[in-house]
Amino acid sequence: MEHNAKSGRRAFLRNSSVAAAGAALGLQAARAGEQAVTVARARGAPVADGAQFDVIVIGAGFAGLTAARDSAQRGAKTLLIEARNRIGGRTFTAEYAGAKLELGGTWIHWSQPFVWSEISRYGLEIEESPGFGAERMSWIAQGQLRHGKAGDVLRMMGEGLETFCNIDGQGGRTVFPRAHDPFFSRLVAKYDGLSMQDRLDQMEASADQRALAGAFVGLDCHNDPAVAGVVDQLKWWALGDFDASRMADKLGRFKFAQGTSALANAMLGEADVDLLLSTPVRAVRSEGQLTTVTAADGKRYLGKAVICTVPMNVLKTIAFTPPLSPAKRQASIEEHTGKGSKFYIHVRQKVGAWMGLAPYPNPMTAAWAERDLPDGTLLVAFAPPGKVEMNDHASVQRALRTLLPGVEVVAVTGYHWTEDPYSLGTWCMYRPGQFTRYLHALGEREGNIFFASADSANGWRGFIDGAIEGGSRAAREVSRYLHGA
Numbered sequence: 001m002e003h004n005a006k007s008g009r010r011a012f013l014r015n016s017s018v019a020a021a022g023a024a025l026g027l028q029a030a031r032a033g034e035q036a037v038t039v040a041r042a043r044g045a046p047v048a049d050g051a052q053f054d055v056i057v058i059g060a061g062f063a064g065l066t067a068a069r070d071s072a073q074r075g076a077k078t079l080l081i082e083a084r085n086r087i088g089g090r091t092f093t094a095e096y097a098g099a100k101l102e103l104g105g106t107w108i109h110w111s112q113p114f115v116w117s118e119i120s121r122y123g124l125e126i127e128e129s130p131g132f133g134a135e136r137m138s139w140i141a142q143g144q145l146r147h148g149k150a151g152d153v154l155r156m157m158g159e160g161l162e163t164f165c166n167i168d169g170q171g172g173r174t175v176f177p178r179a180h181d182p183f184f185s186r187l188v189a190k191y192d193g194l195s196m197q198d199r200l201d202q203m204e205a206s207a208d209q210r211a212l213a214g215a216f217v218g219l220d221c222h223n224d225p226a227v228a229g230v231v232d233q234l235k236w237w238a239l240g241d242f243d244a245s246r247m248a249d250k251l252g253r254f255k256f257a258q259g260t261s262a263l264a265n266a267m268l269g270e271a272d273v274d275l276l277l278s279t280p281v282r283a284v285r286s287e288g289q290l291t292t293v294t295a296a297d298g299k300r301y302l303g304k305a306v307i308c309t310v311p312m313n314v315l316k317t318i319a320f321t322p323p324l325s326p327a328k329r330q331a332s333i334e335e336h337t338g339k340g341s342k343f344y345i346h347v348r349q350k351v352g353a354w355m356g357l358a359p360y361p362n363p364m365t366a367a368w369a370e371r372d373l374p375d376g377t378l379l380v381a382f383a384p385p386g387k388v389e390m391n392d393h394a395s396v397q398r399a400l401r402t403l404l405p406g407v408e409v410v411a412v413t414g415y416h417w418t419e420d421p422y423s424l425g426t427w428c429m430y431r432p433g434q435f436t437r438y439l440h441a442l443g444e445r446e447g448n449i450f451f452a453s454a455d456s457a458n459g460w461r462g463f464i465d466g467a468i469e470g471g472s473r474a475a476r477e478v479s480r481y482l483h484g485a
Contacts, residue, residue, distance in 0.1 A: 026122030030262055032269030033087075040277045041085055047274050049299040053079045055478055056293050056303035057273075058281050058318075059422075061089015062464050063309040063452040065264060066471025067478075069271035071307070074479045078273040079301055081293065083280035083422045087268055090311070090423050090454075091464065093259035096413055097373055100259045101344055103415040105427065105454075105464050109250040111239075112465035114472060115263075122266040125257040131368040131380060132253050134355035138403050140362055141211035145403070150355065153212065157357075158244035160213030163205050165237040167191060167230070175231070176238035180459040182439060188231055192436045196225035196233060214359030219366045219382055220251075221429045222340035226360075229432040232461075239460060260464070280422070283319040284308070286447045305448045305478045309471065312336055312442060312455035313424035320449075327441035328451075331434065336455065338426035338462070339385040343414025344370065344378055345396060347407050351377040356403030363387040363399035376410060390414045427462035428455040443470065448481065450474045 053076075057068040060082035068080040086092075091105040108126065110116045119126065137153040139146055165172040168187065175191060178184045196217045203210060214225065220236060221228030240247020256262055268275070276295075283294040284306060291306045308315075315324065316332035323329065345367070355368035367381040381400065389395040390412050397409040417426045430438070442456035452474035457466030 024123070026124055026262070026266050029122060029266035029269035030258075031265075033265030033267065034269070036268055036275055037087060037265070037277070040275045047079065047276060047301065050302065051079070052290070052302040052304075053077050053274075054304050054482060055079070055307060056081065056291070056301055056305075057307045057309065058284075058293065059083075059089065059309035060087040060268075060275070060277075061309060061454075062091070062264065062267075062467035063454060063471040063474075064089070064307070065267040065271070066468045067307045067309060067452055067475045068273045068471075069267050070472060070475035071478060072272045073270075074475070076479070076482060078271070079276065079303070080268075080271070080273045081276045081279050081281060081295070081301070083278070085278045087277075088261060088264045089309075089467070090417065090426065091260040091264070092415055093261040094413070096344060096411075097346070097378065099371060099378070101413065102255060102260060103342065103413075104417065105260065106255050107250075107252045108256065108464060109254055111250055112460050112463065114459075114468035115463075115465040118263055118267070118468060119256075122263065124262055124266070126254045127257040128253060129255055129370070131353075131355070131370040133353055134368055135353040137354070138356040139208070139212055139215065140358040140402065141207045145405070146208070150353075154245075156206070156208050157212035157216060160203075160205050160209030161216060161237070161244045161247075163203050163209065164199055164213045164217065165234055165242070167199065167234065171242050172234045172237050173242060175234050179235065179238035182235065182435075182458055189436050191234070192229060192231045192434075193432050194230040195432045196221060196228045196230050199230045199233075200225060211359050212357060215357035215365055218360045218384065219357075221337045222382065222426050223337040223384055223429075224360050227431055228337045229430045229435055231435045232429045235461075263464075281310075281318055283321070284449065285321040286449060289448070291448055303448075305450060305481055307450045307452055307471075307474045307478060309452045309467075309474075311423055311425065311453055312428060312438075314422060317421065317424075320446075322447075325441060325444070325446060327438055328444075328446075331438040331442055334431060334434065336425060336428040336430055336434070338428055339418050340365070340426060341383050341385070341388060341390055341414060341416070341418070342380070342426065343383075343388075343390040343396070343412055344380050345400060345409055346373065346376055346378055346411040347400070347404075348376045348410055349404075349407055351379065351404070351407075354404075358403060360384055361387070362402060364403060367400060367403055385418065390416070429462060443473075445477065450478055450481075 092103040280296040452470035454467035
């Protein structure tokens with residue numbers, strides 16, 4: 001089985017060079033990737049204990065998939081190791097009531113250069129999130145539930161965000177004049193000690209503007225704004241062209257029509273690599289010219305170079321010898337702010353084109369109608385840590401009723417990213433001071449161990465695009481290292 005699967009994938013790689021580009025290539029690659037995952041699940045661990053590779057990639061999220069594919073295409077014998085029984089990392093496409101649901105990372109945009117290059121490469125399609133076009137909105141300000149037309153409410157929120165981000169009197173433009181060059185301006189260090197809550201407290205704004213801006217930044221940091229650094233929100237503002245509407249488009253309007261798994265499968269299908277699933281890494285030891293990667297089952301794999309793509313919060317769970325740099329270890333101990341929950345709620349009522357927002361410490365930060373169902377509405381919702389237990393329908397219903405009084409919950413589905421030992425959180429936003437202390441350090445090479453993650457990207461950090469950025473950079477650095485450049 002191993003020989004046939006490997007031969008089939010190699011045949012695909014040879015044939016794809018003369019096959020039609022775009023959608024045809026993406027379909028072939030996706031099918032090859034699905035086959036590779038199926039075979040890896042069925043056959044256990046076919047890679048021999050002590051096997052040697054040019055490159056070992058730890059983690060099969062988008063950073064790892066990019067690094068493994070690009071390394072293999074540069075001629076390196078590559079092993080891709082993933083702790084879970086699937087690929088995709090902090091993205092996960094599921095289904096409910098006949099619809100695809102993204103339980104993890106979701107949204108993409110053509111201004112995100114790395115992910116858009118992959119979309120073009122494989123001919124994938126995007127679609128607008130069904131819930132983006134809200135007509136009515138509810139929000140909580142000064143403890144009161146308020147309602148309004150979406151256009152009016154979004155205008156107030158935009159005004160609040162403009163005030164929030166106008167920290168320098170120039171709309172934040174002097175802090176991040178070049179959004180993909182994070183330290184181009186020295187003002188980043190000036191503001192890095194401030195929390196989002198500090199900035200909310202400084203704002204001169206109406207109660208509604210403050211509440212709506214507070215809900216927005218609380219959603220972005222997936223936590224209490226008091227523990228999140230204001231600099232990260234300013235960076236998202238810069239990536240959004242210093243405009244609330246354009247930022248919202250880039251953060252949450254468009255997604256993969258075929259699901260994030262379509263891109264993950266396509267990338268794997270185009271990679272001539274050995275794949276190990278359900279193989280957590282316990283230790284990484286560098287000795288001389290080789291590094292030994294030891295799995296939880298005790299098997300060891302040797303690499304001339306290792307690319308570690310595990311999330312920032314997870315680095316501390318792997319024993320590195322020599323130890324990781326103090327900055328990497330401390331960053332992982334402190335963790336980033338992404339510790340909230342994302343889940344989908346099937347409610348009995350027909351909600352219509354609706355969105356709700358509430359600032360911390362309300363139990364539900366945001367919820368909106370994702371799509372109509374024959375027997376109700378499917379909502380997507382976000383909550384700060386410790387406020388909602390998604391497995392408890394009563395808990396979800398109580399929280400949702402703060403925004404939609406009287407609503408009845410039929411079912412809830414989601415994924416516990418903070419309890420998953422291979423993620424220990426959701427997307428990355430830094431705490432006060434972490435941006436300047438850890439961003440560069442997290443991506444720095446240590447000997448023949450290279451690091452890549454959405455959590456250390458220079459551009460769209462915390463997004464699929466940032467993960468691909470990191471994997472691409474690491475594969476390029478490893479190629480130079482292996483070839484003595």
